[in-house]
Amino acid sequence: MIDGAPDARAAPTVDLIAVILAVTDEQPRVLTVRVPAAERPDVHRDALPAGPLDPAHDRTLELALRRWVREQTGLELGYVEQLYTFGDRDRGGDDDGATARALSIGYLALVREEQPPASAARWRPWYEHFPWEDWRRGRPSVLEAAIEPALDAWLARCDAGQRERADIAFGLRGAAWDAYRVLDRYELLYEAGLVAESQRDDASASDPHRVGRAMAADHRRILATAIGRVRGKLKYRPVIFELVPPTFTLLQLQRVVEALSGGALHKQNFRRLIERGGLVEGTGVRATTRGGRPPELFRFRREVLRERPTPGVTLPSIRR
Amino acid sequence: MIDGAPDARAAPTVDLIAVILAVTDEQPRVLTVRVPAAERPDVHRDALPAGPLDPAHDRTLELALRRWVREQTGLELGYVEQLYTFGDRDRGGDDDGATARALSIGYLALVREEQPPASAARWRPWYEHFPWEDWRRGRPSVLEAAIEPALDAWLARCDAGQRERADIAFGLRGAAWDAYRVLDRYELLYEAGLVAESQRDDASASDPHRVGRAMAADHRRILATAIGRVRGKLKYRPVIFELVPPTFTLLQLQRVVEALSGGALHKQNFRRLIERGGLVEGTGVRATTRGGRPPELFRFRREVLRERPTPGVTLPSIRR
DNA sequence: TCTTTTATGCTCGAATTGAGCATAATTCGA
DNA sequence: TCGAATTATGCTCAATTCGAGCATAAAAGA
Numbered sequence: 001m002i003d004g005a006p007d008a009r010a011a012p013t014v015d016l017i018a019v020i021l022a023v024t025d026e027q028p029r030v031l032t033v034r035v036p037a038a039e040r041p042d043v044h045r046d047a048l049p050a051g052p053l054d055p056a057h058d059r060t061l062e063l064a065l066r067r068w069v070r071e072q073t074g075l076e077l078g079y080v081e082q083l084y085t086f087g088d089r090d091r092g093g094d095d096d097g098a099t100a101r102a103l104s105i106g107y108l109a110l111v112r113e114e115q116p117p118a119s120a121a122r123w124r125p126w127y128e129h130f131p132w133e134d135w136r137r138g139r140p141s142v143l144e145a146a147i148e149p150a151l152d153a154w155l156a157r158c159d160a161g162q163r164e165r166a167d168i169a170f171g172l173r174g175a176a177w178d179a180y181r182v183l184d185r186y187e188l189l190y191e192a193g194l195v196a197e198s199q200r201d202d203a204s205a206s207d208p209h210r211v212g213r214a215m216a217a218d219h220r221r222i223l224a225t226a227i228g229r230v231r232g233k234l235k236y237r238p239v240i241f242e243l244v245p246p247t248f249t250l251l252q253l254q255r256v257v258e259a260l261s262g263g264a265l266h267k268q269n270f271r272r273l274i275e276r277g278g279l280v281e282g283t284g285v286r287a288t289t290r291g292g293r294p295p296e297l298f299r300f301r302r303e304v305l306r307e308r309p310t311p312g313v314t315l316p317s318i319r320r
Numbered sequence: 321m322i323d324g325a326p327d328a329r330a331a332p333t334v335d336l337i338a339v340i341l342a343v344t345d346e347q348p349r350v351l352t353v354r355v356p357a358a359e360r361p362d363v364h365r366d367a368l369p370a371g372p373l374d375p376a377h378d379r380t381l382e383l384a385l386r387r388w389v390r391e392q393t394g395l396e397l398g399y400v401e402q403l404y405t406f407g408d409r410d411r412g413g414d415d416d417g418a419t420a421r422a423l424s425i426g427y428l429a430l431v432r433e434e435q436p437p438a439s440a441a442r443w444r445p446w447y448e449h450f451p452w453e454d455w456r457r458g459r460p461s462v463l464e465a466a467i468e469p470a471l472d473a474w475l476a477r478c479d480a481g482q483r484e485r486a487d488i489a490f491g492l493r494g495a496a497w498d499a500y501r502v503l504d505r506y507e508l509l510y511e512a513g514l515v516a517e518s519q520r521d522d523a524s525a526s527d528p529h530r531v532g533r534a535m536a537a538d539h540r541r542i543l544a545t546a547i548g549r550v551r552g553k554l555k556y557r558p559v560i561f562e563l564v565p566p567t568f569t570l571l572q573l574q575r576v577v578e579a580l581s582g583g584a585l586h587k588q589n590f591r592r593l594i595e596r597g598g599l600v601e602g603t604g605v606r607a608t609t610r611g612g613r614p615p616e617l618f619r620f621r622r623e624v625l626r627e628r629p630t631p632g633v634t635l636p637s638i639r640r
Numbered sequence: 641t642c643t644t645t646t647a648t649g650c651t652c653g654a655a656t657t658g659a660g661c662a663t664a665a666t667t668c669g670a
Numbered sequence: 671t672c673g674a675a676t677t678a679t680g681c682t683c684a685a686t687t688c689g690a691g692c693a694t695a696a697a698a699g700a
Binding site for chain 2: 644
């Protein structure tokens with residue numbers, strides 16, 4: 001069986017699941033739909049949009065994704081990249097038995113502005129699901145108020161390895177907060193029983209100190225993966241320009257970076273980085289403004305791709 | 321169909337495919353098996369080992385992978401991460417019709433040393449498949465001798481966008497060579513008909529200026545994805561230590577980084593980076609040596625994970 | 641002992657980064 | 671109309687990092 005031929009027994013159902021992100025009004029948002037919960041059809045939950053993989057129509061997985069997203073939401077996706085394939089058995093979805101395994105191929109998509117979605121989909125600020133990830137106005141209070149005490153209590157029953165893992169993930173006891181470890185943090189909270197999803201999956205789970213707004217099945221895990229990915233990508237690819245209009249002010253751009261990375265940036269240094277890095281060029285036009293000196297409008301400078309190997313924006317160094 | 325329920329029509333076969341990497345004798349190697357070609361059973365090709373996803377046995381995809389790799393090759397995998405899911409229709413495999421789609425979930429694994437593989441698997445230097453990726457002894461001659469002329473000829477029939485894409489991928493006309501764009505380069509060569517795989521997939525393909533050793537189906541594309549990933553990962557996670565013995569000299573470590581990244585490093589600066597970055601600690605023991613001052617043996621310093629957000633090694637700046 | 645070889649320490653200038661001060665160009669209220 | 675408030679933008683300065691090379695140390699081998 002080492003010869004590349006897949007086993008015929010293994011025929012799980014496969015769907016494509018989309019994490020579609022945009023930033024509007026300085027809030028990063030994710031496109032969600034409301035679905036009835038698997039066990040309790042009267043309860044509705046936020047879910048990521050998912051669609052079938054239709055072999056008859058689509059030559060590639062990415063085309064399949066673009067097609068059903070267009071058909072279902074009217075949204076024309078720009079930047080798309082594959083995220084991760086989720087296939088653990090107990091994914092908390094409508095997985096009925098042990099034999100039929102559900103496989104979801106997750107995709108990350110960035111769209112330019114909040115286009116009002118057709119259908120029942122809606123844009124939701126992602127920090128509602130991850131309040132501990134937004135450090136733009138300082139350390140999130142939920143950390144001290146809820147997460148740390150509950151985590152401590154849980155860790156008292158764990159070994160030193162878990163303690164170390166938690167320290168690194170949450171920047172405790174002298175460790176630094178690493179903005180990219182979004183999934184690590186979510187997984188710890190899940191294991192510690194601090195998110196509603198783990199209560200659902202495990203009846204014997206501990207107390208209901210739930211943090212953040214829950215999602216259907218394992219969709220919050222998928223969103224965590226996407227946030228970590230987009231934060232990482234910012235550094236070395238100019239994906240940020242997928243999220244802003246064709247022309248923009250440097251402050252607009254900065255706010256979008258801050259929204260994604262969850263940290264505050266030093267304004268003048270951000271400008272220096274972006275301008276001297278050759279990522280943008282001025283248009284000569286100034287934006288109409290609502291007070292203060294009117295800022296110049298810039299556009300993405302495509303030529304940077306040939307000039308520099310990794311044109312991105314370095315992340316925070318959280319201010320203060 | 322936006323509700324997360326997968327369509328029952330879509331039931332492709334799924335297998336797990338492993339890119340298992342090691343570095344021995346300063347050569348990066350990949351574990352391959354020999355399989356008969358889909359169209360011509362008399363011809364054998366290098367392939368990546370693949371195994372089934374068995375829902376009955378394995379709770380997670382990663383466990384399934386570890387299990388069949390252990391069973392088939394005797395190899396106990398250490399570091400494992402999911403790479404990418406390959407599911408385009410024309411993957412060049414034993415895909416018989418348009419209806420049955422083959423899905424391969426690729427995994428990247430790093431193992432510590434060249435353990436002599438049981439079974440028919442063998443270790444193969446990956447630069448045989450990608451000779452243009454090895455810049456350790458300067459610019460690979462295959463670029464000037466074969467790739468650039470053929471690429472130029474092909475680009476003459478393309479639009480300016482392709483020209484730009486090729487410049488960026490291969491560092492032509494003033495652009496910088498970016499070690500991470502392994503997949504971009506392979507895909508261009510594929511499209512230009514410069515690798516044997518594209519001849520197989522397209523009977524009308526151009527001349528046989530083939531570069532690098534071919535692999536079965538789309539396995540070379542998968543390997544390219546893995547190489548790009550591991551090169552990227554080096555920068556911000558200490559994955560390098562998955563590939564060296566528990567204690568090692570700094571030169572050994574440097575050679576492994578160079579093998580993976582495909583570039584030469586400045587020795588003293590590498591030492592400074594590693595030591596002052598707190599990635600290693602001396603053992604006080606010196607290695608037995610074959611001439612020259614005996615070097616000290618170091619070990620990975622685990623505490624660095626809590627001290628620094630992104631403990632990795634910055635890549636070359638290719639010397640000379 | 642002298643040459644060769646590899647390891648390791650150190651310096652120097654250039655570039656990058658973090659932080660803040662200063663000035664410019666507007667709007668808005670008194 | 672003037673001054674306060676607000677936002678944009680230019681500039682400096684010190685600390686750190688990075689690229690490159692010189693110099694010395696510690697061994698083997700002739």
